[in-house]
Structures are given as structure tokens and as C-alpha cells.
């Protein structure tokens with residue numbers, strides 16, 4: 143067999159565990175997975191992966207790029223470049239650009255705009271608001287999922303009333319798409335934020351843990367009633383993870399995700415770091431972090447995404463109240479999880495489950511798995527490399543990240559899309575191949 147690319151000597155994440163295995167790629171697909179050493183055709187590429195871990199390209203189910211409309215903050219080219227550098231070969235992009243994706247015409251126009259810029263595969267969410275409940279079903283062929291905000295975050299669209307939220311569930315019934323809900327209770331946030339001083343320490347008080355507990359409980363009960371597959375993203379509290387775990391045990395069609403910042407940091411880091419660390423939901427307490435670590439290890443929380451929010455350094459350096467919430471992170475989820483694995487908090491297999499098969503299963507994507515015939519979307523990592531990320535490494539337009547200046551054990555070495563290297567640690571970004579739109583079916 144003629145291989146365009148071979149990867150020899152690595153330990154490959156296959157069906158939940160690592161196997162000593164060589165990979166042969168032909169015409170953008172995995173053509174051989176074998177313990178036998180493989181040779182590339184004349185003019186092909188041969189990679190030595192001895193000492194390396196080889197994962198399927200990872201999936202980030204929750205990024206907020208800003209294309210179209212706010213491409214001064216992030217366009218699809220820069221956002222997906224950062225994704226590629228982070229080992230991500232599929233991103234699912236959510237509103238906070240202009241216009242919001244509220245109907246099929248906007249969805250179509252957005253897809254036309256972003257497709258030529260995409261350096262990795264992509265899908266988009268439909269935005270759910272009180273105003274567009276009658277237009278949700280019409281977008282189904284163009285979106286991979288839908289998203290609603292139960293309280294205001296950065297974007298203008300919310301569904302704060304439970305009656306309206308139940309109407310959204312009814313509108314999404316039978317479409318075969320996941321409903322993602324930003325679950326913080328508006329009523330509780332409105333009360334909690336009264337009279338707090340203009341200081342970063344106020345953030346976690348203004349959006350307290352109980353706001354997430356109550357909203358997650360409400361969303362789960364609506365899922366129980368209406369049976370629309372539900373995703374609770376960016377879980378920040380231990381108790382919310384436990385509620386999702388219990389709902390799964392009861393057989394509800396629900397998935398739960400958290401972000402690397404909730405697994406690594408606590409309120410102390412936020413207060414020390416200042417407004418750059420302002421994010422919704424706020425980073426919580428040491429006890430939440432411990433439960434979340436257990437929850438990702440046990441699978442109660444089934445995947446990790448970035449919630450990448452590309453606010454500029456200038457926007458992030460205002461007074462706390464004026465600073466927009468959100469952290470750029472699409473480039474850092476895999477390194478951050480490798481670091482947790484290096485310290486034994488989770489296993490290297492867990493990293494694959496949380497970034498590859500977990501998100502694929504949750505959203506019904508045909509990605510995140512390597513098998514004979516699968517797309518050759520592959521990431522090679524060096525678990526032994528110690529890296530300290532700096533602003534010059536960042537491919538997002540933001541030029542800053544809470545991950546900069548931190549020692550992380552484990553580094554992305556090469557990201558391969560459809561058999562072609564799109565980014566490597568030695569050569570950076572390659573102008574090689576475009577991402578394509580993915581389909582979802584749950």
C-alpha cells in the first residue's frame with residue numbers, strides 16, 4: 143500500500159486506551175493501524191513518534207469566535223489557527239458575533255463567510271432567544287447544536303423565563319440537535335449583584351454557586367420532560383457536576399462539560415490575577431475544583447471545552463465592572479489536560495476521552511476516533527516536554543491568556559488535518575489544507 147504519511151513508534155489512543163501502533167495515511171484517511179513499521183511512498187512524509195502520544199484530533203465544542211461582525215477581536219482564520227496550535231481539529235462556534243445566528247439566512251451567510259478561512263473542521267450553533275423561537279427549526283440543517291443563555295453574559299440574547307425556555311425545548315424536539323444551555327439563574331444573579339464593590343473579588347459573589355445549581359436543576363427537569371438532548375457546558379461547581387451525573391444515571395439524554403480553567407484554578411488565582419480572569423461562570427473554590435477533577439476522571443463530566451472568548455488586552459484592562467467576561471483558551475485545553483495527566487490527577491487516557499470521544503458522543507459528531515478508513519485528523523503530543531507559553535506563541539488575535547507564563551508539562555507537537563500537517567511546533571502554521579463543515583446527529 144502507498145502511504146502519503148506514516149507515523150511510526152508512537153503510542154496511539156484507540157478505543158479508550160493506548161496501543162503501540164503505527165499509522166499509515168493515504169488520501170487523507172487512516173489506511174493502516176498496525177504494530178508493523180510502515181514506509182511512506184516516495185516523496186511522502188515519515189514521522190518518528192517514539193516517546194510521543196498520538197491522539198485523534200481533538201474537538202472543542204464551545205468556542206466564541208467573532209466572525210462575522212467583530213473580526214477585530216477574532217476572525218475564523220485566527221481562531222482556527224489557535225485551535226490548530228492547540229491540537230484541535232474540530233471547533234463548534236457559538237454566537238457573540240454580529241449578527242447572532244437567529245435564523246437560516248444568517249446561518250447560511252455565516253457559513254459562507256467563515257468556510258474559506260477555516261483551518262480546522264467546524265460547525266456553528268444556532269442562537270436561541272425569546273424573539274426567534276419560531277425560526278429555530280428552520281436552521282437545523284445548518285447548525286450542529288443550539289445555545290441559550292439563562293442569564294445575560296456577554297451577548298445580548300437571553301431566555302431568562304422558564305416558560306420561554308420550555309417553549310425553546312418544545313421547538314427543538316425531534317430535530318436531532320443538542321440544546322446547550324448556559325446555566326446560571328438570572329433571578330439569583332440579579333439579587334446577588336446588588337451593591338457589590340467594583341473589584342474582581344465581587345465577580346464570584348455576583349454570580350454565586352447557587353445560581354449555577356438552580357439553573358442546572360431547572361434545565362435538567364426541562365430535559366426530563368421534553369427529552370431534547372441537553373448539554374450543560376462550562377460546569378464550574380462540584381454540585382452542578384453531581385446533578386448532571388445523577389441525571390445521567392437516571393437515563394436523561396444529557397452531557398456535561400467543563401473547562402481547563404475550572405480544573406486548574408480557584409478564586410484565589412482570580413483575585414491574584416485580576417480582571418483578565420473574569421469569566422462566566424466565575425472560577426469557583428478549591429472544593430469545587432476537587433469535585434470537578436473527580437467528575438472528569440469518573441466520566442460524570444464527559445468532556446472539556448475552552449469557552450474561548452477573545453477579548454482584547456485593552457478591554458481586559460479596564461475597571462472590573464467594565465471588563466467583558468471570558469478567557470481565550472482554544473490553544474490551551476490539550477496542554478492543560480496533559481499537565482493534569484503529568485501530575486497524576488487524571489490519566490492520559492482520560493485526556494483522549496475528554497477531548498475526543500466524549501465531545502463527539504455528546505454532540506453526535508463523526509470525529510474524535512481513529513480507525514481504518516477514518517479521516518486522518520491526528521495530534522501528536524510530547525508528554526515530557528515542559529513548556530511555558532508566552533504571548534508570542536498565541537495565534538488568537540487577543541495576544542494574552544491566563545495560561546501564559548505558566549509551566550505546563552506536555553506540549554502539542556503536530557496537528558494533522560485530513561493527513562496534512564496544519565501546525566507543527568517546529569514550523570508553526572502551514573498554509574496547507576482547509577477545514578470543512580461537520581454534520582451532527584444525536
Ligand code: NCD
Nearest residue numbers: 206238295296422451467468
Ligand atoms: C463568552 C464570550 O465573551 O463570548 N464569555 C464568557 O465569559 N464565557 C461567552 C459568554 O457570553 O458567556
Ligand code: ZN
Nearest residue numbers: 324375376422
Ligand atoms: Zn456559555
